[in-house]
Amino acid sequence: MDTTMTKQTQKHPPGLYLLFMTEMWERFSYYGMRAILILYLTKSLVSGGLGMNEGSALMLYGFFTGAVYFTPLIGGFLADRYLGQRLAITIGGFTMAAGNFVLFAHQSFTAVYIGLGLLIIGNGFFKPNISTIVGELYGPTDKRRDAAFTIFYMGINTGAFFAPLIIGAITDKWFAVQASGIIEYGYKYGFLASAIGMIIGQILFNMLGNRFLGNIGKKPVEKPQDSTTSIVEKQTLTKVEKNRTKVIFILAAFVVFFWAGFEQAGGALSIYTDKFIDRTLFGWEVPTSWFQSVNPLFIILLAPLVSMLWTKLSNTKRGDLPVPTKMAFGMIMLGFGFIVLLFAIMQTGSDESNITAKANIMFIIFTYLFHTIGELFLSPVGLSFVSKYAPIKFASLLMAVWMASSFVANILAGQLGAFTESMGYLEVFAVIGLAAIVLGLVLLSLSKKLVKMLGDDEKEAEQVEDVLLKAN
Numbered sequence: 001m002d003t004t005m006t007k008q009t010q011k012h013p014p015g016l017y018l019l020f021m022t023e024m025w026e027r028f029s030y031y032g033m034r035a036i037l038i039l040y041l042t043k044s045l046v047s048g049g050l051g052m053n054e055g056s057a058l059m060l061y062g063f064f065t066g067a068v069y070f071t072p073l074i075g076g077f078l079a080d081r082y083l084g085q086r087l088a089i090t091i092g093g094f095t096m097a098a099g100n101f102v103l104f105a106h107q108s109f110t111a112v113y114i115g116l117g118l119l120i121i122g123n124g125f126f127k128p129n130i131s132t133i134v135g136e137l138y139g140p141t142d143k144r145r146d147a148a149f150t151i152f153y154m155g156i157n158t159g160a161f162f163a164p165l166i167i168g169a170i171t172d173k174w175f176a177v178q179a180s181g182i183i184e185y186g187y188k189y190g191f192l193a194s195a196i197g198m199i200i201g202q203i204l205f206n207m208l209g210n211r212f213l214g215n216i217g218k219k220p221v222e223k224p225q226d227s228t229t230s231i232v233e234k235q236t237l238t239k240v241e242k243n244r245t246k247v248i249f250i251l252a253a254f255v256v257f258f259w260a261g262f263e264q265a266g267g268a269l270s271i272y273t274d275k276f277i278d279r280t281l282f283g284w285e286v287p288t289s290w291f292q293s294v295n296p297l298f299i300i301l302l303a304p305l306v307s308m309l310w311t312k313l314s315n316t317k318r319g320d321l322p323v324p325t326k327m328a329f330g331m332i333m334l335g336f337g338f339i340v341l342l343f344a345i346m347q348t349g350s351d352e353s354n355i356t357a358k359a360n361i362m363f364i365i366f367t368y369l370f371h372t373i374g375e376l377f378l379s380p381v382g383l384s385f386v387s388k389y390a391p392i393k394f395a396s397l398l399m400a401v402w403m404a405s406s407f408v409a410n411i412l413a414g415q416l417g418a419f420t421e422s423m424g425y426l427e428v429f430a431v432i433g434l435a436a437i438v439l440g441l442v443l444l445s446l447s448k449k450l451v452k453m454l455g456d457d458e459k460e461a462e463q464v465e466d467v468l469l470k471a472n
Contacts, residue, residue: 013137015212016148018205020155023130025201026093027159029194030068032167033100033119035289037061039171040103040187041112048176048185050109062414064116069407071124076132076400078125085129085217085396086209092126093202095119100195104188115191128400133217135387135395143314146323149384150307150376154300159197161296164289167193237391240455244389247450248398251327251382252405254443258327258378259409260416261334261432262371265295268417269367272341272425276348278358286361294365298372306376323385324447330378331440337370338433342426350424389454 041057043049052060079088099118102111134152138145167190175186237245273279274288314320344359382402390398420428 012144012148012151013212015137015214015216016134016151018208018212019130019134020152022089022093022155022201022205023152024155024159025197025204026096026126026130027156028163028166029096029100029159029198029201030119030123030163031160032163032197033103033191033194034065035164035167035292036171036187036190037064039185040190043185043187046182046184048107048171048187050107050112052109060112060116062410064120066407066410067120068123068127069403069405069410071120072128072400072403073124073397074400075124075126076128076396076398079129079132080220080394080396082220084219085133086213087218088125088129088396089133089217090202090206092122092124092129093198093205095122095125097195097198097202098122100191100198103191104195107188124400128396128403129217131383132387132396132399133213135384136216137213140388143320144311145388146310146314146320146381146384147307149380149387150303150310153376153380153383154303157296157299157303159296161293161300163194163197164292168287168289237393241391243453243455245391245394245398247324247453248386248390248402250446250450251324251385251443252402254327254331254439255378255382255402256405256409256412257435257439258331258334258374259406260412261338261436262375263410263413264417264429264432265292265368265371268420268425268428269341269364271420272345273364276344276355276358276425277361277364279361281361291364291368294368295372295375298369299376302372302376303380310381322447322451323381324443324450326381327378328440328444328447330374330376331436331443333370333374333377335433335435335437335440337367337374338429338436340370341367341429342433345426345429350420350426 038057038061040049041052041060044051075088075092079085083091096119099115099122102115102118105111131149131152134149135145138148170193171186171190175189177184177186270288270291273291279286279288310320341363344363347357348355348359383399386399386402387395416428416432
């Protein structure tokens with residue numbers, strides 16, 4: 001890696017902001033498409049949809065949102081062994097753009113299956129590799145790493161914030177046509193806008209990549225690039241590397257339960273908001289779908305503060321908090337978010353037919369606030385952690401394993417959300433909230449042991465540098 005990129009100054013390398021923009025446009029494309037997908041599938045033909053029954057549509061939607069977290073396992077492996085991260089990102093980006101364009105070009109079930117298939121494949125190439133490149137901008141002991149991933153995470157959520165608002169305006173306002181009292185929604189134009197957003201991101205990435213990223217991610221890790229790389233490739237995993245891989249899998253198991261609770265936002269939490277939350281502000285009713293932008297808005301507002309916190313702690317005598325400790329606090333914050341919502345449910349109950357008064361909008365706002373703080377403590381530092389500690393031979397593959405935990409989490413989230421219909425919101429959300437807090441406390445108790453398994457980072461980094469210098 002170029003020495004100019006490993007200098008531990010307070011400023012971040014410009015490549016970080018290129019990756020920020022690339023990820024922002026990719027997330028705009030993904031979340032914009034996802035925001036209208038279930039509506040497109042279930043609306044009648046005369047309303048611009050496909051008229052699919054809700055049960056089948058939800059099954060298809062669930063498979064899609066789960067599969068996009070599974071294919072990064074394959075994309076990460078291919079990037080590590082054959083393609084390199086940069087080429088994989090480009091393949092993934094244009095494949096996703098093609099998927100959205102297929103959804104725009106023809107309104108049929110065949111087009112849906114082809115379009116979603118391309119989106120699933122493209123995401124597999126894109127998602128694990130761009131996070132890996134972020135990590136490669138920084139040396140193994142660079143104190144800016146967690147702060148960098150928090151900034152990168154803002155790119156994700158900037159796209160996620162604007163996508164539902166803009167795509168929703170395109171489909172419901174700008175390109176909606178009303179005739180004989182029936183509104184034909186412009187869903188196909190929403191898919192077109194998503195395709196255009198993805199293409200913009202890829203043009204920026206490919207035009208500016210050489211200037212701001214140098215040779216990072218150009219060649220596959222598994223193929224020797226020079227004598228130095230050859231030496232690294234021939235080495236088997238050390239005991240420390242094996243232990244670090246174990247820690248990655250242990251933390252990934254905890255992450256599954258975090259996301260299973262967090263992903264209620266698009267399901268049970270959204271339904272509860274629609275039925276039981278008073279969404280009227282100044283005489284105007286806030287659309288339920290717009291609440292999906294509350295979390296990314298909080299991310300954008302709070303991420304700089306959390307990034308500053310990690311940087312400030314890293315410069316203190318005691319140093320930054322260990323990653324397992326940060327993640328433990330994140331899980332506890334998720335639990336607190338559900339506890340807040342319990343007070344609203346005690347007021348409204350779970351039966352829409354017997355509701356006497358709707359809950360104040362601030363209950364759901366504070367729930368999302370706690371969930372967002374939890375996410376900031378867990379998700380970006382988790383990405384940073386994997387990029388730092390994964391053995392170089394399996395960097396993208398282990399990043400994909402980390403993201404695949406969300407595949408399991410989405411399935412579990414759907415099962416948990418379904419219980420609200422039979423058990424009620426109070427019971428289900430109480431179980432999720434308390435489980436998150438308990439698991440957070442368990443992870444907190446394991447933090448010291450997990451940190452010990454990671455080994456002495458600085459000492460090992462110096463040894464690796466010595467080996468590479470001798471090789472040269």
